[in-house]
């Protein structure tokens with residue numbers, strides 16, 4: 205699959221007939237809401253785990269030196285906290301462009317973090333069959349790649365550090381993210 209997913213997302217899943225759509229964000233979509241939304245709510249998705257296994261050619265790296273950004277992998281007993289946004293369907297023109305580097309959107313169920321309510325909404329996931337996928341590596345290796353990558357949206361380290369701060373603000377502990385953060389901070393201190 206090509207790593208530009210704009211056409212696939214728009215063809216597979218037209219949204220214009222809907223009045224509004226919920227979106228679950230678990231990476232930069234938690235801390236960088238550069239789109240209009242009707243409301244937002246801290247949320248959690250079950251059966252998925254956040255992993256820095258997706259390459260970024262267009263935001264936090266380049267085609268020659270991709271950065272590493274978050275995707276979700278299916279793990280039956282796992283949970284992943286994030287932020288849900290209710291948006292109008294036209295906002296997906298922007299979102300599909302922003303998430304074009306390998307992410308496909310699909311409908312799933314997520315729950316509010318602080319109340320027993322669930323909603324149906326979209327989530328963008330970059331799976332192993334996209335051309336930008338990098339796959340597993342140790343947290344130390346991921347931190348080294350992040351420390352050395354930058355792209356049009358800024359340093360890759362900023363993506364990781366802002367996500368870690370946003371998770372702390374949600375009261376969430378994510379072992380994978382916080383281990384990479386600790387390794388990254390050591391590398392950044394070494395200069």
Ligand code: SIN
Nearest residue numbers: 229230231232233234
């Ligand atoms: C997301 O945040 O939900 C998707 C990955 C990203 O844009 O960082």
